[in-house]
Amino acid sequence: MVKINEKLLPIKAHYFFFMAAMGPILPQISVYGKQLGVEPEIMGYITSVLPIMYVLAKPVVGFLADYFANFRKCIFISLIFIMTLSFAGFYFVPATNNHSINVSEQFNLTLTANDLRECGSEVFDNNAECKTTRRLLCNAKEVDLTTIPLYITRATNDSTSNNTMLNENIFHDVCHKSGNLSTFNKVQATCKIDHLDSPHCLYKSSTFWIFVILLCLGTIGFNVTNSISDAICFDVLEGDDMQYGGQRVWGTIGFGFTALLAGIFVDIWTVETVKSFIPALVVMLVFSGFDLLSVTKLKLPNFSSSDTIFQDIWNLLSKKSIAIFLVFTTIAGIIDSFIIYFMFWHLEDVALETGYMEQIKLIEGCVVAAECLCGEIPIFLFSGKILKKIGYVHCLSLCFFTYFIRLGLISLIVNPWWLVPIEMVMQGCTYALCYTCIVAYASAVAPAGTSATVQGLVAGMDDGLGFAIGSLIGGQLYKRFGGRRSFQMFSGVALVTCFAHILIRPAAKHKQYLPKAEYQLPVEMKDMQKS
Numbered sequence: 001m002v003k004i005n006e007k008l009l010p011i012k013a014h015y016f017f018f019m020a021a022m023g024p025i026l027p028q029i030s031v032y033g034k035q036l037g038v039e040p041e042i043m044g045y046i047t048s049v050l051p052i053m054y055v056l057a058k059p060v061v062g063f064l065a066d067y068f069a070n071f072r073k074c075i076f077i078s079l080i081f082i083m084t085l086s087f088a089g090f091y092f093v094p095a096t097n098n099h100s101i102n103v104s105e106q107f108n109l110t111l112t113a114n115d116l117r118e119c120g121s122e123v124f125d126n127n128a129e130c131k132t133t134r135r136l137l138c139n140a141k142e143v144d145l146t147t148i149p150l151y152i153t154r155a156t157n158d159s160t161s162n163n164t165m166l167n168e169n170i171f172h173d174v175c176h177k178s179g180n181l182s183t184f185n186k187v188q189a190t191c192k193i194d195h196l197d198s199p200h201c202l203y204k205s206s207t208f209w210i211f212v213i214l215l216c217l218g219t220i221g222f223n224v225t226n227s228i229s230d231a232i233c234f235d236v237l238e239g240d241d242m243q244y245g246g247q248r249v250w251g252t253i254g255f256g257f258t259a260l261l262a263g264i265f266v267d268i269w270t271v272e273t274v275k276s277f278i279p280a281l282v283v284m285l286v287f288s289g290f291d292l293l294s295v296t297k298l299k300l301p302n303f304s305s306s307d308t309i310f311q312d313i314w315n316l317l318s319k320k321s322i323a324i325f326l327v328f329t330t331i332a333g334i335i336d337s338f339i340i341y342f343m344f345w346h347l348e349d350v351a352l353e354t355g356y357m358e359q360i361k362l363i364e365g366c367v368v369a370a371e372c373l374c375g376e377i378p379i380f381l382f383s384g385k386i387l388k389k390i391g392y393v394h395c396l397s398l399c400f401f402t403y404f405i406r407l408g409l410i411s412l413i414v415n416p417w418w419l420v421p422i423e424m425v426m427q428g429c430t431y432a433l434c435y436t437c438i439v440a441y442a443s444a445v446a447p448a449g450t451s452a453t454v455q456g457l458v459a460g461m462d463d464g465l466g467f468a469i470g471s472l473i474g475g476q477l478y479k480r481f482g483g484r485r486s487f488q489m490f491s492g493v494a495l496v497t498c499f500a501h502i503l504i505r506p507a508a509k510h511k512q513y514l515p516k517a518e519y520q521l522p523v524e525m526k527d528m529q530k531s
Helices: 006-022 026-036 040-067 069-092 126-131 206-237 241-269 278-296 309-317 320-354 357-412 416-445 451-504 523-530
Strands: 107-111 133-139 150-154 163-167 170-176 187-193
Touching: 006 206, 006 241, 006 278, 026 206, 040 069, 040 206, 040 451, 069 206, 069 278, 150 187, 206 241, 206 416, 206 451, 241 278, 241 357, 241 416, 309 320, 320 357, 320 416, 320 451, 357 416, 357 451, 416 451
Parallel strands: none
Antiparallel strands: 107 187, 133 150, 133 187, 150 170, 163 170
16 A cells, blocks of 8 residues: 655645646747747847846845745745746737738739839838838849849738738738839749848837746746755755655656646647647646645745855855866756757757658657656656665766767757657656756755755756856857757767766765765765764
């Protein structure tokens, strides 16, 4: 008969509902930005700046949670509430003003020199440029249209002889800039909107800035809540750190479940190409409400706050072994960020080369399901036994070696479906095991009364500074060398890091850094116990 530990049910429930609330949101944020008209490079800049905010926010909130120990649950609930409201605010983001000419695909136009009118001054008015006017890029066999500046403007909802319908029932007027028109007969031209030449009006609008503010508040709230969740989990476990994976695995189950559930609801709710975000927000609100309820049931141990948090943290960071640990934690974040931001980008490039673009969203969904439900669950469940067997240091070295294998395999795929079995096997022994090792080690060395601060600091280095560096470097490498070469380069970095970790932490050759008291503890932990 299975014995249920009722004391751990609330933390299991929190992880399940918290990550279930994020399942419909986190994978779709960039897609939502794309629907608003945000360009990929701008989203890249945003995602590289956000982790810097995590570096600052996580230790600060962690310090507050440690210093005001009696109000830790209130701080925790407030973070979840702010995160929920921020993501729910996406519903109120105003629509873009230029939606009627937001045509991304190519379209055909019939152009005649005699009928093509000259653009009036109102077309180039600043207000018009931000609302109704775009430059056109057109090609035709009969005439070179690259030398003729053509512009498209929103006209009326009624057809006229000079207007062309491009989308729905909205008609548009095409005109040319004065003094540049050549004489030609009627030609069939293939045109598209020149997004690079058009004014970046979206970035001056309330739509963009409301989206960015809500995105910042929501993602910072999520990342800070995530690190505080780990600190509270270790507090609830009261020293039995090897049970962490058994609690965290419920978050993976929740995330995978609702990501699939919300996808089904979105497809049922809207059949248009541009999908509605409302079903995802509803799923998020429902599970976030359950999460708030589960957190109120958490019974935290009566740990007194430390009166010397800054001194304790400084003493910890002054130890060489801890500084080395933080450096390698940052490298792990760099590698993770490249996979998170560019794996699907590479996957779509491969799909485009091999003719699988029609199935790409199905493939991406299968990859996420394989990562969460097949890759992470068993590793989270058995991570405690793995750490008991080989210890923190050897475990982290092993993780870098498995990252080397995973990145190399990703670089070799010639069929996008190959990524499904790769991620099914490798996601758990890279991300899940590495994450568990890092947070468990941080819990083991954290001085009494500083667990949230230390977890925030470690998380800030991992998915804060590491993610920022990884997204910037990865983006430049991907742009210059492409996906295959970039993944091979990062694979080499992971292998070099593995050997460097073994050499720089020479104690790993002689001592097993094992979690349990009956085995050898990390030397930094033993030093603190002596003091």
